[in-house]
Amino acid sequence: MATAEVSNKKTLKVQRFKPSDNPSNTYLTDEKGVWAWMTTVDHKKIGIMYLVAVAIFFAVGGALALLLRTELMTPAKTFIEADTYNQLFTLHGAIMVFFVLVPSIPAALGNFIMPMQLGAKDVAFPKLNLASFYIYVAGAIFTFIALAQHGLDTGWTFYTPYSTESSSSVIWVTMGVFILGFSSILTGTNFITTIHKMRAPGITWGKLPLNVWALYATSIIQVLATPVLAITVLLLTMERWLGFGIFDPALGGDPVLFQHFFWFYSHPAVYIMIVPGFGIISEVISTFSKKTVFGYWAIALSSLAIAFIGFLVWGHHMFTSGQSAVATTVFSFLTFLVGIPTGIKIFNWIATLYKGSIKMDTPMIYVFIFLFLFSIGGFTGIMLGALSVDIHLHDTYYVVAHFHYVMMGGTLIALLAGLHFWWPKMTGKLYNEKLAKIASVFIFVGFNVTFLPQFVMGAQGMPRRYYNYVDQFTAFHQTSTIGSYLLGVGFLIILYYLMHSLFKGAKSPANPWGSRGLEWQATSPPDFHNFDHTPVVIHGPYDYHQPMEEFQLGLAVDTNGHDSETAKEVVDKEREQWKNYSLG
């Protein structure tokens, strides 16, 4: 036995694989044609398909938003009917939450990047991954059927009893959301398994990129919360269809119970949206400061803390719904607690910047925008969590401004940071840095012009979801509308230069930012199998003080990264060896 081991050790070899800047074979050249794309189980292609779908939905949701803002130019009717207005804001909200923000970072960017950061060839269940995409499409079709019928005017929250009475097509949308939930669940299940089981030799939990930690926390929330949403919308469908009497007060049900069910999912869901954004911020901030992330474990574990506490605060959406005084007080206190792990992250990111060699490329600009906007969103969340304040602010534009600062200023800006960061990796092309910077100015200015006035008018009493308003708010609303046009221009610029980059952009080298992340040690765009060797990791993902060569290691076995008995032995050996390495 002992001799066998010794001889085995001799065959262990790690060698350097420098990624080529001019790959001849990539995932884009390997399986071509529409059919190959539609049936692919390659996580990269599925990620791209999700990205395209999310972008289309974002364009639809964004266009709806511009219509809404245009209607609000004048206090009375501007150009659409009140009923139409109700439908537009409902669809805007439902599309942006369920079809854009929830799948955006995990299913689009996460799908593409996460297996590469683990040095894996794919996610654990590639077929489920493809299925999740088609389930998403099916959910979308249901929603479009609703649109073609009577639309939806309940608000994205589907509160009973209105949702059981409304004459719009509630059932189509709730069934759409039900189906969509499965897509989210499959992604979460897949990611948890992938992170546990598919890590390349040497990637211990302590060397996991923070993006992966964030996706891990997100997946846990997805798995625990989404089934509850599924059952909630199912019961709501039954309530409307058969009169179940569980949520409808006229039949003996309780509408507050519906709110509990809904927010038990939907508050954690806001963390499904934001936590993956945190992951991107950590990656980008370290790459563009050329410095180890400050407080690795603090950032990693605070994601899990947020996931956990996030399940205990849903009642803060129901302070005015007739919840008991005790419950309200407890929920208020727990809501303040969520601020702690979030604050920990912000402070650690700031500390990462300290004495870093900061390079203000576009992804980094979005990180700064994120830090600024998300902090405002988080602080105003704490204000809303304070009972006496919330009684005044609930259902006003202040809440609207709060959640746009976190969802758009947080998640969407983080998505833009990630998109600009990984674009060269995904497409193999560079984009126009100058236009990108100009667009980011439009986005930043436009965003604040749109949403800052909403804090003020909300505090002065402007209710949300209203079609008309009193004259005193005219100036605020008009400023806000102009801001939204600026935002629109910003996104059009982005669309333009990204398309230009796709078709005419300059070729990107394998690692244009000089990142230490494993995904950057593949070619741009990556090989069909991500790496054509089995990567071996010996340093943490942010160890910028170590030379680049040591991040480019892989098993020196000539099996082309494919499985075989020898490869298995070598990999097992490597695993053992690096396990000890990290402990010692």
Added chain:
Amino acid sequence: MSNHSQAHPAHLQHHFVDSDQQFDAAKMGMWVFIVNEILFFGGLFCAYIVFRAWYPDLFTQAATELNTVWGAVNTLVLIGSSLTVAMAIRSAQKNQIKGLQINLLITIALACVFLLIKYFEYSHKLHIGIWPGAELYTYEGIDHPLAHVFFSIYYVMTGIHAIHIIVGIGLMIWIYIRAKKNEFGSEYYTPVEMVGLYWHLVDVIWIFLFPLLYLIE
């Protein structure tokens, strides 16, 4: 794939390093899926708890309409099927392909018996006017204004459970066909074990449903 020169087992998917990794991943994924299912039913149990706490006498009165004997028989049927599915896995592990097939067939048969009994229960109720939801509910035998709420909960819980049984039957037929093609053995039986896990879950849920719905005093 031309560069697949080395021999490797047919069941091994290319993105896994080896069979162990593939098996571990499948098992972990299955457990996560089970957590999903538990939360899914958890929502229903939650609705049950709330309404039972609010209207205890509704539950004691309405539960008398459920047939305890057939409920108990069904419980035994499902427990039996859990045993046979476990034996199916054991057979696969021991390379007894015949035993695997027979045990699968028995499990499928028991699942069908369960559905059959459920069918008679449902049709009896529908016949006397116990329909899900206030709109269709016409039965007058229960002297409680919210009698329809209890049966809404009853139908949705047992109905979703029955859908799981149907899915399970489909899965086991699929496993059976693959077993006939000799795809499983002691080397590779992951799908058998996964379907077995799923079946145990369906069984456990029923073990909660039965007393909660049928055995209220």
